[in-house]
Amino acid sequence: MKATVPAAMITAPGSGQGKSMVTAALARLHRNAGRKVRVFKHGPDYLDPMVLEVASGQPVYQLHPWMTGEDECRWRLAEAAEDADLILVEGSMGLFDGDPSSADLAKLMGIPALPVIDARGMAQTFGAVALGLASFNPGMPVKQVIANRIGSSRHGDMLRESLPEGIELLGAIPRNEAMNIPDRHLGLVQAGELGDLDQRLDAAAEVLVEAGMDGLPLPVTLDAENPVPPPELLPGVRIAIARDAAFSFIYRANLDLLQAMGAELTFFSPLADSTLPEADALWLPGGYPELHGATLAKNQPMLEAIRNHYNAGQPMLAECGGLMTCVDELMDKDGQIHKLLGLMPGRASMAGRLQALGLQGLNTEQGQLRGHTYHHSTLETDWQPLARTRKIAGTEAEPVYCHKGLVASYFHGYFPSAPALVAGIFRGQSFRPLTDKEPDHA
Known part of the structure; x- marks a missing residue:
């Protein structure tokens, strides 16, 4: 199977930058626009996928070159690409953290990395962080970044002006309560425990629309062989x-x-x-x-x-x-x-x-x-x-x-x-x- 679809790996310099809610808000934005959105999660995680399923209205699966295997990563993405209008993969931790990292998965699948950078208390240094992410590994180019939690439109302009040539600011997201979701000791609060989750996601999607982030990422061609069906080892159990x-x-x-x-x-x-x-x-x-x-x-x-x-x-x-x-x-x-x-x-x-x-x-x-x-x-x-x-x-x-x-x-x-x-x-x-x-x- 082989198909071409807009796709992006939503990642960050580290944990706590807001990538989970940005991914969920992007999924809901494009779903509300009538698109079929498929979201995946890099690495072992149960809680983020619960929210992402509500946001996209579609099942969410894990992708991890070691835990799930490279072939399964390719197959799940290629299968999704056959009828999806957009594919988003939420990374784990920072872009280059872990082995294999989110960057490793992005390179393996040919999906561009789109870092979310928390810009609170930051001006020109934003450009340095973006440049560092883009140049750390030549095999993992970064062409666009998202500024999160900006304080004003002028703040957003300063961040945009700080970026080096070749890196574009896809969007600057203002600080807004709609972009927050409760958490506890193991991560996000379970989706089923949030009675107003749909309203939260719709509000977050509107924040992104106002930030001018309703465009689609660049298309990516994804292809894979169909997997061999597992043996029927549990008939009637x-x-x-x-x-x-x-x-x-x-x-x-x-x-x-x-x-x-x-x-x-x-x-x-x-x-x-x-x-x-x-x-x-x-x-x-x-x-x-x-x-x-x-x-x-x-x-x-x-x-x-x-x-x-x-x-x-x-x-x-x-x-x-x-x-x-x-x-x-x-x-x-x-x-x-x-x-x-x-x-x-x-x-x-x-x-x-x-x-x-x-x-x-x-x-x-x-x-x-x-x-x-x-x-x-x-x-x-x-x-x-x-x-x-x-x-x-x-x-x-x-x-x-x-x-x-x-x-x-x-x-x-x-x-x-x-x-x-x-x-x-x-x-x-x-x-x-x-x-x-x-x-x-x-």
């Missing part, structure tokens, strides 16, 4: 997936893979439901159980239903927030202790700072499951892990606990990276870890 305000960190690609392998998916709410759907396997994904500990602890019928599933030896995957729910006790940030599932001995406790962050791989004889970790809690348990994930640098990282049919870890897996391993987990089959293999680099 019924998987019940927790999905509500406490359990929401789910990649669309993970759901797509499970269905492509033949699984039947149903969803339930550990917060609101009292019974489980008929299921052969359970998946408790990550999320914010620490914000809903009291509600989870009070829902004894649901806790008992999950315990019964576990005690019957049926398959169960618990990732990060799911792991925290499986232990005897969860201590929230206020020091309140909530009695939860009690499948694992011990306690999960919220900490005052980030405890782990980064890309990792789980190496097994059934394949290498790639993914990441990002958590603010600690775990005390007597259980010994069956395996540990490994960072890209090769050092050991998150423990992976296995007991009866339960597989539990702080690690978030990207299922398409290891279909056979994932299918085995949901069929209750044991896996053999490989301890001498480091995660392969992109």
Whole structure:
């Protein structure tokens, strides 16, 4: 498949510059103009894609040369280009941060980088920052930049005048409350928790219109081969997936893979439901159980239903927030202790700072499951892990606990990276870890 479409990588010199809201506002602006907008997110992230899906009205997938693989990056973009009027990719951190970085993805895909630079407290230095981004890597040219949070039209003029030849100011966005969105310890507040998100996005889109940013970026030609369909390893297997305000960190690609392998998916709410759907396997994904500990602890019928599933030896995957729910006790940030599932001995406790962050791989004889970790809690348990994930640098990282049919870890897996391993987990089959293999680099 091959198609040409306007496209841009929305990036920044670093985190906190406002690129997430600028990406969302651009998506909503062009959607409101009647265009079909497809947005992607570089790297592991659950929260930004939730907002970007609301902004664009289209599904959002992750792109990362290591986690999702280069071929999948090419295929997803080329597939989107066949009927999209605009493609936006939101970068992660700063343009050149990480390995592989947003710049690496942009170069690989041939998509121009469009940095958003927070211009507060800045005048001519804005031009120096833009020049540095444009010249740091000759293979990653920067032709346009966006000034964010300017103080006045005169401020915008000064920024434009500071730019060196060859770099254009695409737009100067004024400071405006419409360009803000609430956040918390893991990132943006979940889209489903913001009842006025559509109104916020429409208002943000209007700010960009007034800033003269309603034009399209340059067209890019994207092409790729169709991927080989995954083997049908889960025919008729019924998987019940927790999905509500406490359990929401789910990649669309993970759901797509499970269905492509033949699984039947149903969803339930550990917060609101009292019974489980008929299921052969359970998946408790990550999320914010620490914000809903009291509600989870009070829902004894649901806790008992999950315990019964576990005690019957049926398959169960618990990732990060799911792991925290499986232990005897969860201590929230206020020091309140909530009695939860009690499948694992011990306690999960919220900490005052980030405890782990980064890309990792789980190496097994059934394949290498790639993914990441990002958590603010600690775990005390007597259980010994069956395996540990490994960072890209090769050092050991998150423990992976296995007991009866339960597989539990702080690690978030990207299922398409290891279909056979994932299918085995949901069929209750044991896996053999490989301890001498480091995660392969992109």
